[in-house]
Amino acid sequence: MRQSDSRGHLQQGLQGHTRSQLCAVLFGAIFFLTACSAPGAENDQVTEAEYRAAVQATADCMNEGGWEVGEVTENPDGVTYGFVITTEGDDAAASAAVDGAFSSCAASHLNEVESAYLSGLQLSGAERDAVYEQMITCLEAAGVTTVVLGDDESAVTSKIDAAIATGENAVSADDAWRCQQRYLLPLFGG
Known part of the structure; x- marks a missing residue:
């Protein structure tokens, strides 16, 4: 099946x-x-x-x-x-x-x-910044602490990879990727 x-x-x-x-x-x-x-x-x-x-x-x-x-x-x-x-x-x-x-x-x-x-979902300005902060909080809860406001999609992906590779902060890879997926469209577009 x-x-x-x-x-x-x-x-x-x-x-x-x-x-x-x-x-x-x-x-x-x-x-x-x-x-x-x-x-x-x-x-x-x-x-x-x-x-x-x-x-x-x-x-x-x-x-x-x-x-x-x-x-x-x-x-x-x-x-x-x-x-x-x-x-x-x-x-x-x-x-x-x-x-x-x-x-x-x-x-x-x-x-x-x-x-x-x-x-129609992609955000801009202050609204985007507020949602970006939510993504940062989500990633920090997953153990990824290096993402900062303004990082582009590639930088976020690289920082998740690096945190998983080093095992810092007991990173939950599944949770980190879920955070990225949840915020991908409104922050970086489709």
Whole structure:
């Protein structure tokens, strides 16, 4: 049995994965969001309810196509929604089939809405600084104490890597990566 999230990635916990694997998934998601931006979508205001409905329509499309689909739930980043697609077999043909079906359903129901929704979430000014401080607090609770206001996404990632590598402050790698994921979109965009 293979389980995938709404983006077609294998559903797995963070534990036991290398930082490279996690970054590959993260960069893949960022690439997916960037590539799916529709002309003019950045000017549309999409509510969370409209976005969630688009994710649900995508899940319904997959279900109508014969795929076993789980309930739409909020992802660990606290911003996006997803669902699990269960398939039999781990071979390339099964993977290609679910990826193709998901791409088709997402193109019909999700891509433009998700792109507009996520681009509307990026913060600026004092509001961004306040949320950045929340990320710093979250990372400090996970044992990463070197991130400062103004660090770009790359610096934050490097500082999490360094804290994990040195084992300083009893770093919880899973908690640190969850903090980064939770604040990634509002602070650094999608």
